[in-house]
Amino acid sequence: MLYDLNIAWSPSTTQSELTQTLKFSASLGYNAVALNHLVEIFPPQPKNPLPRFPSQTSQSRPTTKSAASTNDSGNKEDKNAQQNQNQTGDDRSLPTVLHRATVCMSDPASVHRIPQLATLYDIVAVRPTTEKEFSHACQEVKIEVASLISLDLTQKFPFHFRPKPCMAAVSRGLRFEVCYGQTLRAGAGDPRTRAIWIGNLMELVRATRGRGIVVSSEARRVTELRGPADVVNLLAVWGLAAEKGMEGLGVNPRGVVVNEGINRRGYRGVVDIVQVAARDNGEGATAAAAGGNGKKRKGGANEGRGGGNSNAPPADGTISKRQAKKLKKLAMEDGGTTTPEENKS
Numbered sequence: 001m002l003y004d005l006n007i008a009w010s011p012s013t014t015q016s017e018l019t020q021t022l023k024f025s026a027s028l029g030y031n032a033v034a035l036n037h038l039v040e041i042f043p044p045q046p047k048n049p050l051p052r053f054p055s056q057t058s059q060s061r062p063t064t065k066s067a068a069s070t071n072d073s074g075n076k077e078d079k080n081a082q083q084n085q086n087q088t089g090d091d092r093s094l095p096t097v098l099h100r101a102t103v104c105m106s107d108p109a110s111v112h113r114i115p116q117l118a119t120l121y122d123i124v125a126v127r128p129t130t131e132k133e134f135s136h137a138c139q140e141v142k143i144e145v146a147s148l149i150s151l152d153l154t155q156k157f158p159f160h161f162r163p164k165p166c167m168a169a170v171s172r173g174l175r176f177e178v179c180y181g182q183t184l185r186a187g188a189g190d191p192r193t194r195a196i197w198i199g200n201l202m203e204l205v206r207a208t209r210g211r212g213i214v215v216s217s218e219a220r221r222v223t224e225l226r227g228p229a230d231v232v233n234l235l236a237v238w239g240l241a242a243e244k245g246m247e248g249l250g251v252n253p254r255g256v257v258v259n260e261g262i263n264r265r266g267y268r269g270v271v272d273i274v275q276v277a278a279r280d281n282g283e284g285a286t287a288a289a290a291g292g293n294g295k296k297r298k299g300g301a302n303e304g305r306g307g308g309n310s311n312a313p314p315a316d317g318t319i320s321k322r323q324a325k326k327l328k329k330l331a332m333e334d335g336g337t338t339t340p341e342e343n344k345s
Contacts, residue, residue, distance in 0.1 A: 001031040002228055003253035005100060005123065006150070006179055006216035009035045009050060018051065019094075021222050026095045028227045032257065034098040034123055036218070042103070042113055048120040053097045098122040098257065102150050105133040114145050123260050125150045125177065131159035138169035144263050147256045148214065150177040153200040154186050154193050161200075161207040170212035173259065175252055176204060179218035180231055198238050205239045213240065214256065215248035 004025060009018070018035075025033050035050045100123040103114055117124050125148035126141060128134040134157075137149050149169065166176070178201060186193035205213070215235065219225045226234070232245035240248075319327070 001254060002029050002249050003032050003034075003257065004030045004217050004249075005034040005098070005148070005214060005253050005256065006036045006102075006177065006181075006218045007033050008181075008218050008220045009037055010220075011049065015051065017221070021219065021225070022053075022094050022097065024222050024225055026093055028225060030095055030228075032096040032098065034100040036100045036102055036125075037121075038127075039101055039103045039117075040106070046113075046116055046120060048099060048101075050099045053094060100125065102127050102148075103146075105129065105137065111136075111141075118145070118264060122264075123148065123256065127152065129155075129157075131157075134159065135165050138165040138174070141174070143173045143259065147173065147259055148175055148177050150179070151200070151204070152182065153178065153197045153204075154182045156196050157200065161203045163207045166204070166207040167209075167211075170208060175212050175214045175256055176208060177214045177216055178204070178235075178248070179216050180226065180234060181216075181218040181220070181224040184224050185220075201235075202239045210240055210244035212252065213244065213248045214252045215245060216253075 007021060007025070022033060037048075037050055039046075099121045101117045101121040102125040103117070105111060105126055105128045114124060114126070124146045126137050126146045127150045128137045129152075134149075137146075169176070183194050183197045186197055215231060217225055228246075228249050231249065232242050235245045235248075236242050
C-alpha cells in the first residue's frame with residue numbers, strides 16, 4: 001500500500017476541489033491519504049474542522065438495503081437503488097481518508113496541550129522551527145504524543161541537522177516528513193527557495209542515512225501531485241536511494257498509521273482488548289473436587305497415590321519424606337521398634 005500523509009487543507013478549500021484532489025490521488029496509486037490541518041495558534045478548545053468522508057465499508061450497506069427493497073417494491077425504489085449505487089461507485093474511487101493535525105512549536109506553552117489533539121485526529125505531527133524546538137522534538141516528545149516531525153524545508157534553518165538528535169528520534173520511533181510539493185511551489189516563484197529545499201533535504205538524508213523518512217506531497221491543488229515512481233526518481237537525484245524512497249511511501253507511513261491507531265485504541269499502546277475470555281468450567285470443577293471451594297487440600301497429592309488413607313503406604317512402594325515421618329511417629333507412639341525402612345522392605 002502507498003500512503004500520502006499530507007494533503008493540505010484550509011478553510012478556503014472547497015468540497016469539489018478536495019474531492020477532485022482525492023480522486024486524482026487514488027488514480028495515481030495511493031491507497032490512503034491524510035488531510036492535514038496546520039495549527040499555528042493553539043485554540044483554547046481545539047476542534048476538528050476537517051470534512052469527513054464515508055468509508056468504503058459503510059457505503060456498501062445502503063446498496064444492499066436498496067437491492068433488498070427493490071424485490072418488495074416497484075419502480076420508485078428501483079430508482080433510489082440506482083442512485084445509491086452511483087454514489088457508492090463515486091466513493092469507491094476515493095482512497096482511505098485520515099485526519100491529521102500539524103502543530104507549529106513556535107509557542108512553548110502549547111506543547112503540553114498537544115495530547116488533547118489525539119482524541120480529535122488520527123495523526124498528530126509537530127513542526128519545529130528553531131534548534132531548541134528541533135532538539136526537544138527529537139529527544140523529548142513521546143511517540144504516544146506525536147509520531148511525525150514535519151519540516152518546512154523551504155526556509156533556511158539557523159542550525160544544521162546533526163546525526164545524534166536525528167538518529168535518536170529514529171531509534172525512538174519518530175519519523176521525519178519530507179514534502180515534495182514545497183519545491184514544486186518554490187520553483188514557480190523563487191528559484192533560490194528551491195535551492196534551499198534541496199540543500200536541507202540532502203543534509204537531512206546525510207544525518208539520518210536515509211532512515212525514518214516519510215515522503216508526502218503537501219499538495220494544495222491537483223497539479224502538485226506526482227506519481228510514486230516520479231517521486232522516487234526525483235528524490236534519488238538529491239541523495240535519497242530508491243529503496244529508501246519506496247519505504248518513505250509505503251513501510252514508514254504505514255508504521256505511523258498503525259502506531260497511532262494502537263495508541264488510541266489499545267491498552268497502554270500495546271494490545272486491543274476485544275473480549276474478556278470466560279473461565280473454563282472444567283478448571284473450576286477440578287478445583288472443587290480436589291479441595292471443596294477451589295482450595296487445595298493438604299494431603300491431596302498423597303491421596304491420589306495411596307487412596308483415602310494418607311497414612312497408608314502407596315501401592316508402588318515409594319513413599320515421600322512427609323509420609324515417612326508420619327509412619328515413624330505412629331511407630332513410636334505404638335511402642336514398636338520397626339522403622340519406615342523396615343516396613344518398606
